[in-house]
Amino acid sequence: MAWNARIDQVAPFRVMSLLETAQAREAAGHDVIHLEVGEPDFPTPAPVVAAGQAALAAGHTRYTPAAGLPALREAIAGHYSHFGAEVDPRRILVTPGASGALLLASQLLAGPGDRVLMADPNYPCNRHFMALAGAEVDAVPVGPASGWQLDAGLIEAHWRDTTRLAMLATPSNPTGHMLDEAHLAAVAATVAARGGHLLVDEIYQGLCYDLAPLSVAAITADAFVVNSFSKYFGMTGWRLGWLLAPEVAVEPLTRLAQNVFLAAPTPAQHAALAAFTPECRELLEARRHELSRRRDALLAALAPLGLAPSLPPQGAFYLWLDISRYSDDSQAFCRRLLEEENVAITPGVDFALAGGEHHVRIAFTTGVARLEEAVARLARFLARQ
């Protein structure tokens, strides 16, 4: 059978086969340390779980409106006050995960003949959503000079007549780096001056350790903003996210939502209403501090090995590490590290078209003791190279 050609552009996640190997080793009795998947070891906050159970008990299991429960759209809009933005709830579309938001935005904004600017490295799904929409992605190699982000200068330099959209992610996966307010404003102005659209992935918003959390929504009402309950709010498996859109885009986006997913899961929407309470916020902020401690411990443990990121990650829960002193084949490096020392990390080729073969991503999704144990094993492994 022959598939549509676009399928070839959707790369497999190498980390998934690595995860399978890791799980097989675990099943065989090995003590595997998982630093590969983008899911911290925190459970969903208890108040959110309780609200989900109460929703089920109350029979909230039918379709909601396509754009989401009105009360949840209001709560999400209100949440932007933390970032100094005033947001009309009508501009919020609740989606099945950030994936649903990316699907809506890519289908609305990008199509055949359009080019999309994106940083390289980047979360590969972002690239794939654009390919599925029929657009061409210009993946712009970034590094320490621009803080591992697309900045206004890079956007200016790479913009073409057919460029329709620039997409950023801040904090970024896999680097953890952020654009500060001044840089974000410069990007927004640059894109606006060219009559393009700006799409910002803020799914790690709130998980930041140096800068205060921020949103492009405080800078412009013209940006499309993807967000999620998965990361900061600890709700990965519930599959709930949102898209903040310019007012003029809400009608066509709602029409798309009615067709491509009908509505986000109802129990999850009711549960998420409890995510914005002061009680829950306190718990989530404690988790943020814990992630910050993990980041510091991981950086401190890696330093004696001569392994340090060019810039410490400011957010998310990832370290993007240059391993060129040891290897120029990140897939082989990660496979051997797993097989010889039972430490699972992700090869850079999953995220970067350029330079992925000498980078790895380490997710600090387990406690400090396990992270230090992982680095001790890594040291042993490197000593044998």
Added chain:
Amino acid sequence: MAWNARIDQVAPFRVMSLLETAQAREAAGHDVIHLEVGEPDFPTPAPVVAAGQAALAAGHTRYTPAAGLPALREAIAGHYSHFGAEVDPRRILVTPGASGALLLASQLLAGPGDRVLMADPNYPCNRHFMALAGAEVDAVPVGPASGWQLDAGLIEAHWRDTTRLAMLATPSNPTGHMLDEAHLAAVAATVAARGGHLLVDEIYQGLCYDLAPLSVAAITADAFVVNSFSKYFGMTGWRLGWLLAPEVAVEPLTRLAQNVFLAAPTPAQHAALAAFTPECRELLEARRHELSRRRDALLAALAPLGLAPSLPPQGAFYLWLDISRYSDDSQAFCRRLLEEENVAITPGVDFALAGGEHHVRIAFTTGVARLEEAVARLARFLARQ
């Protein structure tokens, strides 16, 4: 701002604005009878709700594999024994609603330059998914002669060199009509002879009143089959469905799933495991009998008005009714019926490109007494025409 041209091909659901009006009338104190939305008045079965609550209590809130929980894939595969099909669990991909399955299948099978055969009338999302994939839809007008379905003869007559895919829905929304085994086998053979793909929407499977429920999976392992926990299993708001695919398609579909939705909602997947118990099946079969009674009562009440479908619906919970004796503007007809008599039904233009203006869809999603009251109001309305 300018959107991608494909957005214009996604028609708005007229029923949604009608629903808004209906809800506004309700809020203003009117007694509205809702026969417009495709969601019966049954709650999710208690054993499923209990399993969902237990899953939350046990902390099952993290990502599952992209293709779904292995135990659920096994349970779904086992379910096909009711239809005389033996299905390998590896061929099942669990998806966020049937919507997720339609997204996967359309992106895999249809692209720019491809033509897709479909019956008209049809569920509009099916057409829109193909448009988003960049394919052209040939909507073949069907009527009583072919049982309101695409049959082998129609497929032969409308197949072109660039046709890649034929899509059926049985039982069909909006007509409730089914293809029996012989017709389904003839369709599968015809599509196979042309080297095309066959996609069958079986989301109303199990909700049938004359024929025994059946699946194309019992006829061929080459068909792509979309299904859902929403309708027969009463789990609309949970957003859970599945795609049964030929074995060779599982790898690219899993790759797509990893990118476009990561995984289906975890609590819903655990809850759905309870949907296959004998206890739950007994309850669901009782609901099927109740829907059958509603269908019969609605048909009996409409007959004296000279309103009868060309064929009684064999499945789903819809009646597709020709109103040309009274109107050739189904939108105006439905709007006036709502405003004058507080009965909400759906204009045919939501489903049919041809003939939609003199058809309406009535969903028998409320009890017999309310259905009879709705028909009494309709009779009063028609007497004034």
